[in-house]
Amino acid sequence: MSIYEKMMSIDRRVLFVLIALSVVIPLLKPLLLPVNVTKEVKHLYEFVDKLKPGDVVLLSLDYDPSTMAECQPMAISILRQCFSKGIKVIVTSLARPEGLGTAEMALTQAAQEYHKKNGNDYVFLGYKPNAAAVILAMGENFRLAFPNDYYGTSIEDIPMMKGIKNYRDIKILVTISGSGIIDTWVIYAGGRYGVPVGAGVTAVMATDYYKYLQSGQLVGLLGGLKGAAEYEKLIKHPDMATKGMDGQNMAHLLIVFFIIIGNIGYFLGKRAKGIKGR
Amino acid sequence: MRRQIPLAITLVGGVVMIIQYFIPHQISQEIYRGSLDWLMIIAGFTMVLGIGSLVIHHTDKLKHHREGWGYSLVTLAGLAVMSIVGLIWGMAGDKPFMQIFIYAQNPIQATMFSLLAFFIASAAYRAFRARSFVATLLLLSAIIVMIGRVPIGAKIWSPIRLVSDWLLDYPNMVAKRAIGLGVGLGMISTALKIILGIERSYLGGVK
Numbered sequence: 306m307s308i309y310e311k312m313m314s315i316d317r318r319v320l321f322v323l324i325a326l327s328v329v330i331p332l333l334k335p336l337l338l339p340v341n342v343t344k345e346v347k348h349l350y351e352f353v354d355k356l357k358p359g360d361v362v363l364l365s366l367d368y369d370p371s372t373m374a375e376c377q378p379m380a381i382s383i384l385r386q387c388f389s390k391g392i393k394v395i396v397t398s399l400a401r402p403e404g405l406g407t408a409e410m411a412l413t414q415a416a417q418e419y420h421k422k423n424g425n426d427y428v429f430l431g432y433k434p435n436a437a438a439v440i441l442a443m444g445e446n447f448r449l450a451f452p453n454d455y456y457g458t459s460i461e462d463i464p465m466m467k468g469i470k471n472y473r474d475i476k477i478l479v480t481i482s483g484s485g486i487i488d489t490w491v492i493y494a495g496g497r498y499g500v501p502v503g504a505g506v507t508a509v510m511a512t513d514y515y516k517y518l519q520s521g522q523l524v525g526l527l528g529g530l531k532g533a534a535e536y537e538k539l540i541k542h543p544d545m546a547t548k549g550m551d552g553q554n555m556a557h558l559l560i561v562f563f564i565i566i567g568n569i570g571y572f573l574g575k576r577a578k579g580i581k582g583r
Numbered sequence: 584m585r586r587q588i589p590l591a592i593t594l595v596g597g598v599v600m601i602i603q604y605f606i607p608h609q610i611s612q613e614i615y616r617g618s619l620d621w622l623m624i625i626a627g628f629t630m631v632l633g634i635g636s637l638v639i640h641h642t643d644k645l646k647h648h649r650e651g652w653g654y655s656l657v658t659l660a661g662l663a664v665m666s667i668v669g670l671i672w673g674m675a676g677d678k679p680f681m682q683i684f685i686y687a688q689n690p691i692q693a694t695m696f697s698l699l700a701f702f703i704a705s706a707a708y709r710a711f712r713a714r715s716f717v718a719t720l721l722l723l724s725a726i727i728v729m730i731g732r733v734p735i736g737a738k739i740w741s742p743i744r745l746v747s748d749w750l751l752d753y754p755n756m757v758a759k760r761a762i763g764l765g766v767g768l769g770m771i772s773t774a775l776k777i778i779l780g781i782e783r784s785y786l787g788g789v790k
Contacts (some may be wrong), residue, residue, distance in 0.1 A: 311679055314736070317689070320701070320704055321705070323699045324704045325701075337740065338734040339734060340734050341737060342745060343748070361586055369692060370692035371692040371693060372696060373689075373693060374696075374697070403688065405674070405687065406689065408690070410685070413676075431614075433623070434629060435625075436627070438622035438623050439626075442622075449623075454673075455675065456675050469592065477605060512751060512755050513749075514758050515752060515755060515756040519752070529732075530733075531732055554733045554735040555735075557733050557736065560703075560708070561729055561730060563704070563708040564707055564711045564722070564725075564726065566708075567711070567712065568711070568713055569741060571712050571713070571714075572713075
């Protein structure tokens with residue numbers, strides 16, 4: 306095997322080990338490179354930041370454990386921002402039933418940090434199947450979709466829900482998602498009921514939603530771990546996403562390095578064959 | 584009759600829902616709210632149907648010892664354990680249901696998804712070759728966005744962030760919007776075909 310062929314066919318196990326090291330080493334010994342804030346993240350932060358104490362935000366945590374590495378830091382950051390400003394939060398989880406667990410974990414963590422009480426400062430409505438129908442029903446009345454909260458308490462008995470009927474009573478809805486449910490929120494809640502929508506998505510999904518930013522259908526967009534790290538920077542509470550960025554830096558660099566190596570091998574090999582063929 | 588009645592329901596339901604969207608009258612709103620109730624009820628039944636199908640499928644596999652029956656056993660055991668634990672102790676807070684979720688399901692699902700990083704790295708290394716002009720464009724765009732989106736990119740070459748943002752804001756968005764418009768038009772035409780009874784495959788048994 307020539308050197309060029311070797312450059313094009315490095316054993317995948319070598320790649321796997323190097324990728325693992327590129328993620329693990331920066332986690333143990335962080336570089337803490339500064340994170341630049343993009344306009345789409347800043348817009349969402351500023352929208353929430355302008356809200357007054359007592360205003361209500363609907364936060365839909367539409368992801369499950371598979372995407373929680375990227376989505377959970379976003380959810381916790383937005384909850385921290387809301388709780389620190391005295392903004393009340395209604396939480397749902399409509400994409401998958403497994404999302405209930407991750408949503409409750411995020412909510413419990415943030416609520417404990419800011420000593421917020423269930424029913425007074427936040428409400429966890431939980432999951433119902435058929436997200437489109439639930440989103441439309443909440444536009445008419447939250448009680449139509451969720452007569453009780455996740456813990457079984459009637460909505461009528463929850464102090465925070467007094468005077469809150471539908472989307473007209475909330476200032477913004479933010480969906481943190483690992484699935485395509487954002488389209489449903491934008492079309493049904495944003496389009497039909499005119500509620501401002503913000504979103505947080507995994508990095509691979511982010512490119513799909515720039516069209517909604519440009520058209521104004523999304524207030525702001527958090528893309529992947531980077532988006533979460535930017536939000537942590539804006540709320541001045543660096544946490545898991547900020548720590549994870551170093552690993553992502555190294556992993557991206559490593560992948561690009563191997564792509565370049567593979568292409569050098571490809572071109573040199575092609576050239577060598579051409580010379581031989583003459 | 585088995586075909587005519589569902590087709591008639593679809594036609595009437597579809598036309599009524601289109602009309603009510605554009606007429607904000609009280610009667611139209613009542614119809615809308617009623618239809619939402621129906622939707623929620625039907626969605627509840629789909630869950631029952633889904634779980635029923637899952638149990639029947641895996642029980643059958645288990646009974647006949649078909650290939651992979653061990654996985655069916657794990658699936659059914661998981662379903663049974665989580666249902667029983669949830670029904671007895673409830674689901675919230677520090678209950679066993681949540682503990683199983685945090686210490687079993689959570690790491691399993693997170694691990695499965697994390698493996699993607701390794702496969703993507705390996706696939707990118709093997710597949711990204713500048714074999715043609717289009718492939719070279721794709722390769723360069725991917726490298727710019729990958730490096731431009733992480734903080735180290737600005738350390739290497741500061742304008743890369745601007746180039747990466749431009750790629751996302753313009754070429755990417757134009758392509759996505761074109762696809763979105765195509766999908767939207769396709770959805771409208773399919774919906775009209777279903778409402779008018781031209782597209783009948785959802786009834787089953789029709790080619």
